[in-house]
Amino acid sequence: MQDYDKDPLIIESGEGVLLKDTEGNTYYDGFSSVWLNVHGHRKKELDEAIRAQLDKIAHSTLLGMTNVPATELAERLVKMTPKGLDRVFYSDSGASAVEIALKMAFQYWQNIGKVQKQKFVTMSNGYHGDTIGAVSLGNVDIFHKVYKPLLFDSYKVPYPYVYRHESGVEVICRDECLQELKRVLEKHHDEIAALIVEPMMQGASGMIKMPEGYLAGMQSLCKEYDVLLIADEVATGFGRTGELFACNHEAVVPDIMTTGKGITGGYLPIAATLTSEHIYQAFYDDYTKLKTFFHGHSYTGNQLGCAVALANLDLFENDQIIENVQTKSNLIKNELERFKELEHVGDIRQIGFMAGIELVKNKQTKESFKWEDRTGYQVSLKMRELGMLTRPLGDVIALLPPLASSPDDLKAMLGIMKEAIQTVTEGATVNG
Numbered sequence: 223m224q225d226y227d228k229d230p231l232i233i234e235s236g237e238g239v240l241l242k243d244t245e246g247n248t249y250y251d252g253f254s255s256v257w258l259n260v261h262g263h264r265k266k267e268l269d270e271a272i273r274a275q276l277d278k279i280a281h282s283t284l285l286g287m288t289n290v291p292a293t294e295l296a297e298r299l300v301k302m303t304p305k306g307l308d309r310v311f312y313s314d315s316g317a318s319a320v321e322i323a324l325k326m327a328f329q330y331w332q333n334i335g336k337v338q339k340q341k342f343v344t345m346s347n348g349y350h351g352d353t354i355g356a357v358s359l360g361n362v363d364i365f366h367k368v369y370k371p372l373l374f375d376s377y378k379v380p381y382p383y384v385y386r387h388e389s390g391v392e393v394i395c396r397d398e399c400l401q402e403l404k405r406v407l408e409k410h411h412d413e414i415a416a417l418i419v420e421p422m423m424q425g426a427s428g429m430i431k432m433p434e435g436y437l438a439g440m441q442s443l444c445k446e447y448d449v450l451l452i453a454d455e456v457a458t459g460f461g462r463t464g465e466l467f468a469c470n471h472e473a474v475v476p477d478i479m480t481t482g483k484g485i486t487g488g489y490l491p492i493a494a495t496l497t498s499e500h501i502y503q504a505f506y507d508d509y510t511k512l513k514t515f516f517h518g519h520s521y522t523g524n525q526l527g528c529a530v531a532l533a534n535l536d537l538f539e540n541d542q543i544i545e546n547v548q549t550k551s552n553l554i555k556n557e558l559e560r561f562k563e564l565e566h567v568g569d570i571r572q573i574g575f576m577a578g579i580e581l582v583k584n585k586q587t588k589e590s591f592k593w594e595d596r597t598g599y600q601v602s603l604k605m606r607e608l609g610m611l612t613r614p615l616g617d618v619i620a621l622l623p624p625l626a627s628s629p630d631d632l633k634a635m636l637g638i639m640k641e642a643i644q645t646v647t648e649g650a651t652v653n654g
């Protein structure tokens with residue numbers, strides 16, 4: 223809070239990819255207001271969808287009944303997500319979607335009589351939200367360590383962080399991590415309910431990209447050892463990685479998938495956990511069998527949120543968002559190439575519109591800056607001064623612009639990033 227108080231930033235309005243504060247300064251929304259925004263701010267179609275829904279009803283409960291936009295949205299989600307995810311459970315944040323996934327996976331095994339399957343496999347550096355169940359599944363020390371006494375145990379396996387692996391070689395790092403996962407599953411699968419992973423890219427721990435073949439490899443191991451695969455697509459879903467869902471990159475169909483963030487185009491808090499008909503059926507029984515999934519939130523299935531989510535999905539089609547992200551992410555890739563020449567840029571990781579630049583003190587040894595120096599934070603302050611907002615992840619500078627950003631917007635944002643990195647880490651003032 224001390225940092226906030228020093229120089230408070232109060233946003234008053236937004237338009238397209240720009241945010242405006244109460245003092246009249248404008249900034250590029252370089253992180254999509256925490257990885258949410260898709261089509262820019264004040265998108266006409268989205269604004270209108272909410273106004274139209276307001277003329278019908280703002281909210282009624284989803285407990286014991288349903289509503290029109292929630293039903294329509296569920297149908298659309300089933301159609302657009304990987305084939306086999308046929309059932310939808312709503313909530314109102316990514317963390318809740320993860321809580322639901324974990325309780326569902328746990329209770330699935332209870333309901334079918336394999337009651338000893340109670341544990342989870344989690345990834346080093348994983349992040350799944352800030353509620354206690356989601357924190358238990360996460361492994362980012364700086365966020366999670368203090369709560370350790372409150373958390374349940376899991377089997378933690380190494381996530382393939384190629385840059386920080388002693389070999390530095392993708393396939394070696396990948397195969398080693400898969401072998402370790404296999405060892406854990408072989409030994410403990412009888413007591414393991416599910417494995418949770420952020421597909422293709424770990425977000426909050428610093429944009430750590432998986433080597434090719436890792437996700438598919440995980441899926442086959444989960445199948446082999448009868449362990450459910452939970453794909454947390456809260457950050458990666460809805461086009462962020464250049465595919466509708468990150469699982470599509472490797473044709474993976476998880477048993478449970480969590481979504482949130484971009485689902486409403488960044489407008490309202492809706493999240494959804496999807497699962498297979500097979501898992502759904504394990505809960506579907508006479509009330510007295512007590513197989514009910516006892517979980518619900520007051521605002522679940524909110525009509526305004528579902529209405530804007532539907533309009534968001536229409537825009538994905540009409541504005542050809544996925545195709546455009548694929549084309550424009552090449553531009554990001556090419557521009558990021560030029561960052562390699564900077565003295566303190568250690569690693570550049572990108573998939574689609576999700577990129578991270580890892581700053582290091584020494585490029586040769588990969589030695590990090592002292593955490594107390596807050597180099598990433600200093601860079602983000604410089605970027606703010608230059609007219610762009612993002613949040614650093616330690617010393618990783620994240621770029622996650624709205625998917626509708628134009629090539630010119632992207633070039634301007636990347637220009638600001640480069641200048642800020644160079645100014646802060648090299649102490650020099652440069653042009654562009």
Ligand SMILES: *Cc1c(COP(=O)(O)O)cnc(C)c1O
Pocket residue numbers: 314315316317318320349350351352420425426454455456457458482483
């Ligand atoms: C942001 C995020 C969450 C949590 O979502 P909230 O809506 O902030 O609760 C969960 N998982 C991943 C991968 C995320 O990036």
